[in-house]
Amino acid sequence: MRITVLGSGYVGLVAGTCLSVLGNDVICLDLDELKIEKLRQAVLPIYEPGLDSNVAEMVKVGRLRFTSKYEEGVAHADIIFVAVGTPQAKNGAADLSFIRAAAAGVGRHLVKKSIIVIKSTVPVGTAHMVKEIVEGELASRQRTDVQFAVVSNPEFLREGNAIQDFMRPDRIVIGSDDAWAVEIMRRIYAPLSRNHDKLLVMSPRSAELTKYASNAMLATRISFMNELSRFAEAAGGNIEDVRRGIGEDSRIGRHFLYAGAGYGGSCFPKDVRALVSAGRSLGIDMSILAAVDTVNNQQKTILFEKIASFFASRGGLKGKTIAIWGLAFKPDTDDVREAPSLALIERLLSAGAQVRAYDPIAVHTAKTALGSTDLVTFCSSAYEALAGADALALVTEYREFRTPDFDRIAASLTEKAVFDGRNLYARADLEAAGLHYFDIGRGNGV
Structure with a gap:
């Protein structure tokens, strides 16, 4: 099928790539021309295991292309997936400005029977809003003869496991009141439902709320x-x-x-x-x-509370150096949005401490999030982060952190204290190495 995906961020790029792997002719549309040019060279704006190689292969065989022009993307497609961002507004609500702009862009260029599929996470009633916007644009062009349907098809992708989640979903939620659109959606997802029918068909409002x-x-x-x-x-x-x-x-x-x-x-x-x-x-x-x-x-403060309590009898945190293992909010991603590590670092810096941080993937995004500061040193290895540090805080449970050399950690840390934010370690192992050990909720107190 001929598919266009609006938005080449995390959801859009994963969906577009996977749909092309399934044999569809896919165009990813994004108004950021620099991003589009890099994608044409298979240079990705995000990290996701396996995504880069799949993008490169699909670009090479010609089933995945990129454009910044609405007229090209909309004219290409029989099915248009909307996967633009819905960031948080100041009042906590979802900001739908990108959704509205995408709907208007589609409506201005729609010329044939099409399905508009909303992949973005959107509030209940958004599909109805999108339909009204597209209808308004068609009316202004005197093209009310163009038939279209709006379908809610929320994504359930986990960062770090997105390709697997797309290709082997637990369920595929389809929100639509148009029988013909549902049947086409069944055809799109048929390769993913060979063992059993994974489609759950419901109203658009129920699908939006399900996500x-x-x-x-x-x-x-x-x-x-x-x-x-x-x-x-x-x-x-x-x-x-x-x-x-x-x-x-x-x-x-x-x-x-x-x-x-x-x-x-x-x-x-x-x-x-x-x-x-x-x-x-x-x-x-x-x-x-x-x-x-x-x-x-509150929970994002717990590691700082334990660290501050430990150092309270050791002259306080001012002038101390804390090593941090893990900056991403979870392993195998470079996403640091609302990451506990950033909350910890901000409190440590406010208390007068310095930080030596290591993450195997997310250093560049963490640098951007934290901004320019001489108080945070980004290191190229876990053990480099320990050099000159007083204590270690483990924040993200990467595999490489699971079985470290505790004797080496003890030899590196001045105050020989480890604060385990993911309960990865056994107390006996660390205490045998001469380390003070603090975990989450396992009865040790601070």
Whole structure:
């Protein structure tokens, strides 16, 4: 099929590439001409495992192309996927300015029967809004004869595992009231539903809410466990034992029950707040989700609280150097948006400390996020970050951090303290190396 994807950010580039791998003729449209030129050379604006090689191969065989011109992209396609950003506005709501602009751009150039598929995470009612915008543009051109349908098809991609998630989805949500559009969507996704029909067809409004509800549920589980971890630590319990105890209950399951330093990224924080804001506009008090966001913001302070408490009897943090392992909000991505590491670094710098940081992927994005400062040194290896440091804080659970040389860590750190924000390590191993060890919710206190 002939497909155009509006937006070449994370969702758009992954979707466009995977759709071309499935045999479709795909154009990715983005108004950033510099980005488009780099994509034509297979230079990607994001990091995602396996994406670069797939883009290069699809460009080479001619099934994936890039343009900055609406007229070219819209004229090419029978199906137009909208995958532009919906950032958080100042009031917490989703900013739909890019969605509106995309809808208007499509409407100004639509000349044949088409399906407009919204992949972006959008508030309930956005598909209806997009339909009205396109209808208005067609009317202004006196082209009300052009038939189109708007479909909600939210993405459920995890950064670091996006290609696998697209190619082997748990479910494919299709929100549409147009039977002909649903049948075409079935054809698009047929290669991904060979074992069984993965399509869940519902109204556009239900599909839009499904995406928010999914992210909100996962964020709720994380914040719930993080709140319990504080209780467990204060009461002398062990949150890891609790996790196993409740995770074996088939009604609960094992996933998203790990206590840590808080969640971040481009989805969970933004989508939870957007749902709270949307509820407010409807007169609904989304008190549970408001608490989820509050707990997460509190949890992002927990490593700093433990570090500050430890150094309180050692002259305070001023002049101290803290090594940080992991800057991305999760492993295998360069995304540092709302990352717990940034919250920790900002507090450490405010307390007068300096930071030596290492991340195998996200150094460049962290530099951009933190801005110019001489108080943060970015290192090229985990052990280089330890040089001259007083203590180590582990924030992101990369594989390379799972079994480090604890004796080497002890020899490097002046105060011989490790603050484990992901509960990766066993206390006995670190204490055997002569290290002070602090984790999350496993009963040690500070």
